[in-house]
Amino acid sequence: MKIKELRELTVDELSARRNELKQEIVNLRIQSQVGQLENPSRVKIIRREVARIETLISARRLASA
Secondary structure, three states: OOHHHHHOOOHHHHHHHHHHHHHHHHHHHHHHHHOOOOOOHHHHHHHHHHHHHHHHHHHHHHHHO
16 A cells, blocks of 8 residues: 555554554465465565554554644
C-alpha cells in the first residue's frame, strides 16, 4: 500500500493491517527456513510497510493527545 492510501485509514484499520502484515512476515520466515521462499525481497517490503503504519499510528496518537 502506498502512504497516501495508508493515511486514509483509521487507527483501527491500520492496527488490523499491521497485524496481518506481521503474520505474513512470520509465514515468510517459515517459508525461508524450509527453502520455499519465492521472493526474498518481499520480507523487506513488508517490514517497511509495517514501519510506515506504526509511524502513522504513533503520529495520530500524539496529535490527539
